[in-house]
Amino acid sequence: MIERILVSIFLVAGLATPHMGAQQAPSVTPADAEPFLGEWTLTLQGPNGPGAFGLTVKVESEKVVGAITNEMMPAQAISTISKVDKSLVLAYTFPWEGNPVDATVSLTPGEEGKMSAQIDFAGGAYVMSGTAAKKEKGK
Numbered sequence: 001m002i003e004r005i006l007v008s009i010f011l012v013a014g015l016a017t018p019h020m021g022a023q024q025a026p027s028v029t030p031a032d033a034e035p036f037l038g039e040w041t042l043t044l045q046g047p048n049g050p051g052a053f054g055l056t057v058k059v060e061s062e063k064v065v066g067a068i069t070n071e072m073m074p075a076q077a078i079s080t081i082s083k084v085d086k087s088l089v090l091a092y093t094f095p096w097e098g099n100p101v102d103a104t105v106s107l108t109p110g111e112e113g114k115m116s117a118q119i120d121f122a123g124g125a126y127v128m129s130g131t132a133a134k135k136e137k138g139k
Helices: 002-013 030-036
Strands: 038-046 049-060 063-070 073-078 080-084 087-096 099-109 115-121 126-134
Touching: 030 049, 030 063, 030 080, 038 115, 049 087, 049 099, 063 080, 063 087, 073 087
Parallel strands: none
Antiparallel strands: 038 049, 038 126, 049 063, 063 073, 080 087, 087 099, 099 115, 115 126
């Protein structure tokens, strides 16, 4: 499934877009990131169907960092993290068939403690939206 998604990205957008991290607001502080810290399961839907991702957001050496993974790709480190309005925005680049692809993950708190999630691939060429569920500690 993820392979079809990535092929769609390249068909729509060509190759990668300029790294979105350069356009982001300054890095988020550990205090700002507090509600987003932890391990998350992203359950998303895109034009080519569903996709599931694992997302980790943590503080290392007083800096907020993260990693994202799915069944098709190894963990990708995320170090460009900002806060836009109520959303935590995590930008990263991953390789696909020898080409860099930019992606931006947004986590946005919603009603009743629910968290929405979105991944924007290649500057909007492919977008997946859905929910983020925090994994319970010890599981």
